[in-house]
Amino acid sequence: MKRLDASEVESELKELDGWSLDEGKLHKKFTFEDFRAAFAxxxxxxxxxxxxxxxxxWFNVYNEVEVHLTSHDAGGISERDFRLARGMDSVVAP
Amino acid sequence: MKRLDASEVESELKELDGWSLDEGKLHKKFTFEDFRAAFAxxxxxxxxxxxxxxxxxWFNVYNEVEVHLTSHDAGGISERDFRLARGMDSVVAP
Structure with a gap:
C-alpha cells in the first residue's frame, strides 16, 4: 500500500466530512451522547x-473519541486510512 | 467522593502494580498480544x-492501552480512581 502524496490526500479529504490533517495523520473527533454510545x-x-x-x-474520554490514522508501513497516509475513515463515518451515519 | 491527599495517594499506589502518577492522574500502560486482546x-x-x-x-494503538484516571468532580484523585484501577488489574489477572 503506497503512501499518498499531498495533493492526493487533499483531494480525498474533500470527499470526507469532519476529517482534517493533524501532525501528518488523518484526524477526526467524534462526539456522542454519553460513554456508552461512544464505546458502542x-x-x-x-x-x-x-x-x-x-x-x-484513538483516545476516548467519556463521550468523545479522537482518532488519528496513518499507515506506518507506508510512511504516511495511504488508501487504507481513507478506507477506515469512511468506515468510521458509516458506523456513525450508515 | 472526596479528593485524596498526596500521602493517601502514595499509600494506595504502593498496593498496586504498575500504576504511577502522571500529570496528577493515576497512570498505567497495559500491553497485550495484539489489537484484538487489547480491545477485549x-x-x-x-x-x-x-x-x-x-x-x-484512555488511548489505544494496536496492542497498547494507556490509561489516566482522575475524578473531575473531586478535583483530583479519589477512591473511585483506585477502585477502577483495581478493577482493570482484575480484568488482566483475575
Missing part, C-alpha cells in the same frame, strides 16, 4: 479495523 | 466503568 461506536470500529487489518490511534 | 480488555473495562459510573481517559 468503538466496538463496531474495532471489528472493522480487524477486518481491514488496519488499526486506529 | 477495553470492552470488559467499559462494562466495569459503566457499572461504577466512572470513566477512564
Amino acid at each position: 461506536f468503538m466496538t463496531r470500529v474495532a471489528k472493522l479495523a480487524d477486518e481491514q487489518d488496519h488499526h486506529p490511534e | 480488555f477495553m470492552t470488559r473495562v467499559a462494562k466495569l466503568a459503566d457499572e461504577q459510573d466512572h470513566h477512564p481517559e
Whole structure:
C-alpha cells in the first residue's frame, strides 16, 4: 500500500466530512451522547479495523473519541486510512 | 467522593502494580498480544466503568492501552480512581 502524496490526500479529504490533517495523520473527533454510545461506536470500529487489518490511534474520554490514522508501513497516509475513515463515518451515519 | 491527599495517594499506589502518577492522574500502560486482546480488555473495562459510573481517559494503538484516571468532580484523585484501577488489574489477572 503506497503512501499518498499531498495533493492526493487533499483531494480525498474533500470527499470526507469532519476529517482534517493533524501532525501528518488523518484526524477526526467524534462526539456522542454519553460513554456508552461512544464505546458502542468503538466496538463496531474495532471489528472493522480487524477486518481491514488496519488499526486506529484513538483516545476516548467519556463521550468523545479522537482518532488519528496513518499507515506506518507506508510512511504516511495511504488508501487504507481513507478506507477506515469512511468506515468510521458509516458506523456513525450508515 | 472526596479528593485524596498526596500521602493517601502514595499509600494506595504502593498496593498496586504498575500504576504511577502522571500529570496528577493515576497512570498505567497495559500491553497485550495484539489489537484484538487489547480491545477485549477495553470492552470488559467499559462494562466495569459503566457499572461504577466512572470513566477512564484512555488511548489505544494496536496492542497498547494507556490509561489516566482522575475524578473531575473531586478535583483530583479519589477512591473511585483506585477502585477502577483495581478493577482493570482484575480484568488482566483475575
